[in-house]
Amino acid sequence: MTYLFQIFNGIGIGMLYFLLAVGLSVIFGLLQFVNFAHGAFYLLGAYFTYDLVERGYSFWVAMPLAAIMVMALAALTEIVLLRRIYKLPHTFHILVTVGLALIIQEMTIIVWGPLGGNVPPPEGLNGVIIVGDFIYPEYRLFVIAFTAVLAVGLWWVLEGTRIGAIVRAGSESSENTALLGYNTLRINSAVFGLGAGLAGLAGALAAPIRGVEPFMGLEALGIAFVVVVIGGMGSYTGALLAGILVGVTQSVMASLWPEGARLMIYLGMALVIVAMPRGLLGRA
Amino acid sequence: MSIALQVENLNTFYGKSHILQGIGLEVREGEIVALLGRNGAGKSTTLKSVCGALRPAQGAIRFRGKDIAGWPAFRAAQEGLLLVPEDRGIFGLLTVEENLRISQRKGSPWSLKDIYRMFPRLEERRRNNGGQLSGGEQQMLSIARALLNHPRLLMLDEPVEGLAPVIVDEIVNQVLEIKQRGIPILIVEQNLAVCAKIADRNYIIELGKIAYHADAVTFANDDEARDRYLGVKAD
Numbered sequence: 001m002t003y004l005f006q007i008f009n010g011i012g013i014g015m016l017y018f019l020l021a022v023g024l025s026v027i028f029g030l031l032q033f034v035n036f037a038h039g040a041f042y043l044l045g046a047y048f049t050y051d052l053v054e055r056g057y058s059f060w061v062a063m064p065l066a067a068i069m070v071m072a073l074a075a076l077t078e079i080v081l082l083r084r085i086y087k088l089p090h091t092f093h094i095l096v097t098v099g100l101a102l103i104i105q106e107m108t109i110i111v112w113g114p115l116g117g118n119v120p121p122p123e124g125l126n127g128v129i130i131v132g133d134f135i136y137p138e139y140r141l142f143v144i145a146f147t148a149v150l151a152v153g154l155w156w157v158l159e160g161t162r163i164g165a166i167v168r169a170g171s172e173s174s175e176n177t178a179l180l181g182y183n184t185l186r187i188n189s190a191v192f193g194l195g196a197g198l199a200g201l202a203g204a205l206a207a208p209i210r211g212v213e214p215f216m217g218l219e220a221l222g223i224a225f226v227v228v229v230i231g232g233m234g235s236y237t238g239a240l241l242a243g244i245l246v247g248v249t250q251s252v253m254a255s256l257w258p259e260g261a262r263l264m265i266y267l268g269m270a271l272v273i274v275a276m277p278r279g280l281l282g283r284a
Numbered sequence: 285m286s287i288a289l290q291v292e293n294l295n296t297f298y299g300k301s302h303i304l305q306g307i308g309l310e311v312r313e314g315e316i317v318a319l320l321g322r323n324g325a326g327k328s329t330t331l332k333s334v335c336g337a338l339r340p341a342q343g344a345i346r347f348r349g350k351d352i353a354g355w356p357a358f359r360a361a362q363e364g365l366l367l368v369p370e371d372r373g374i375f376g377l378l379t380v381e382e383n384l385r386i387s388q389r390k391g392s393p394w395s396l397k398d399i400y401r402m403f404p405r406l407e408e409r410r411r412n413n414g415g416q417l418s419g420g421e422q423q424m425l426s427i428a429r430a431l432l433n434h435p436r437l438l439m440l441d442e443p444v445e446g447l448a449p450v451i452v453d454e455i456v457n458q459v460l461e462i463k464q465r466g467i468p469i470l471i472v473e474q475n476l477a478v479c480a481k482i483a484d485r486n487y488i489i490e491l492g493k494i495a496y497h498a499d500a501v502t503f504a505n506d507d508e509a510r511d512r513y514l515g516v517k518a519d
Contacts, residue, residue: 162385165378165382165385168375168382169375169378169382169383169386172377172378173373173375175337175357176369176374178337178357178361179337179357179358179361179367179373180358180361180386180387180429181361182358183356184358
């Protein structure tokens with residue numbers, strides 16, 4: 001029974017990893033841009049939620065508002081700063097986005113202090129569900145259900161709508177997309193904002209589970225890269241599968257051998273890189 | 285006949301090399317104009333500079349009452365100046381139908397139905413990915429996309445290059461049908477037989493300049509020009 005509990009936890013966390021990774025993956029697909037500031041947007045999503053809840057707003061207002069604020073901030077950053085460096089080599093992407101991540105992290109410490117804090121589970125979901133001798137927090141179940149609906153919705157947008165087709169077309173060739181009359185600069189900003197907004201949403205949803213602290217962004221960045229590498233760059237279902245795999249591994253290991261949880265994940269990534277360099281479901 | 289597109293003194297550089305050195309040409313309403321020349325003369329560069337895929341250093345491009353020189357490619361396309369590029373620009377991971385749907389623009393005289401009537405091969409393959417099409421099918425898809433995009437002038441860059449003769453005939457007929465519908469066309473083509481069938485006027489580019497200009501009848505009888513500029517012996 002303890003394992004069932006851990007597996008459920010792992011799925012919930014894994015779905016948050018999926019939200020993180022899918023944004024990173026879509027941004028890389030469209031812009032060929034490695035965004036090391038992705039974890040910082042997750043950090044901001046969590047802290048915005050924390051701040052709004054502290055100010056007395058309901059979590060149900062704070063969570064979507066935090067995600068939208070992160071989206072707007074990220075789109076602005078793209079317009080002012082990042083679009084100027086796409087054409088430079090990847091080393092410059094790393095330099096600029098790591099710098100951006102550090103600035104955001106230090107700003108967080110300046111504004112909210114180095115200690116972090118807790119976000120209580122939202123009203124209506126602060127109890128537990130009991131089935132037989134299985135006890136599970138309601139909020140974690142909500143996270144699983146909510147992110148599952150979101151995953152399906154996102155998949156539909158990307159694969160089933162005209163807007164999704166335009167984004168996929170842009171990932172293949174922005175020049176050819178422009179020849180059809182699309183302003184690719186605007187599409188880039190929107191997609192960057194959306195990807196970062198998903199990271200912000202993951203942060204907002206994670207806040208009641210794991211609290212907020214200034215270094216959660218760094219940790220999330222590492223996890224997001226692991227998930228993208230295992231799942232395959234640019235693969236939507238790969239990000240979903242790998243997110244859940246990583247979440248469950250981490251969660252189960254936490255009860256078996258806590259010190260080895262991180263080791264297992266990075267070892268798993270190393271194995272995937274050696275055996276399947278494109279990731280589990282990466283495109284040829 | 286009124287002028288649909290007028291290009292004056294167009295200069296374009298690739299890095300430091302001066303590729304277009306003052307190109308001037310015009311396309312009138314309702315006609316097909318062919319742009320000929322040896323490899324590397326600047327034909328594709330001319331089309332790309334006109335539609336904004338390349339930024340010209342100097343020159344005027346008058347289209348629908350505006351000077352669009354230096355406009356980004358997406359704005360020229362929105363204005364109705366559509367390039368069917370030499371590599372066809374198909375999105376290989378999108379289905380044929382997705383390639384078409386993202387090209388649909390309000391007000392275009394062509395609907396998806398019209399396209400499938402005009403290019404039956406595309407309807408047969410509409411669920412296939414663009415990357416799975418043959419060269420001829422990709423060419424048709426690329427032209428079809430431009431038609432859905434509400435073209436007011438079409439630029440075709442070597443549309444029949446490397447295609448089987450049967451497919452060439454099919455595409456020639458489709459190009460003539462587009463002309464019948466009143467869309468002027470500027471075409472880059474190496475195949476003189478195809479040019480003779482469709483072009484109303486011909487320009488020849490040599491080393492980035494217009495070296496020769498004639499209507500179809502004059503050009504057809506001008507063996508010397510063909511020999512001199514294109515290196516084709518009269519047969």
